[in-house]
Amino acid sequence: MSGTEAGDKREQINLAALSVEQLVQIKQEFEQDISNIQDSLQTLYNCKAKYALSKEALESFHPDWKDHQILVPLTSSMYIPGRIKDLDNFILDVGTGYYVEKNLESSKDYFKRRIEYVQEQIENIEKIQIQKSRFLSAVNGVIEIKCLKNNAQ
DSSP states (O other): OTTOEETTEEOOOOGGGSOHHHHHHHHHHHHHHHHHHHHHHHHHHHHHHHHHHHHHHHHTOOGGGTTOEEEEESSSSOEEEEEOOOSSEEEEEEETTEEEEEEHHHHHHHHHHHHHHHHHHHHHHHHHHHHHHHHHHHHHHHHHHHHHHHHHO
């Protein structure tokens, strides 16, 4: 509706031809869309930060850490003591309960690629947010003009 994409075509609406009530409804829809986009962006920023922390942790490994005692996360808040036995292979959580085993360089590369992918998604969604914000601004401007005209009469 109103300037959003439906497949490859856009529907154009003359905002001045709409009533104030219709404009308010469009405004509310776009405010909700923008709120959802902001939530999605926050989720992506958090995801990117987690990938960056994982990559940073891998980059801090030293060959002399073999048999060092560490805390192994079972959940986000529960850890158990463990020892590093193999510095050459890492088990990565790739989502939805799947894990893969990779060597150190492949693991670093995996997180580097995930960070780049998430950044691309952030940039794409930010473009959409800017478009919706501009349209919302236009709707607010038309509502203001119509209200001023109604008050002048």
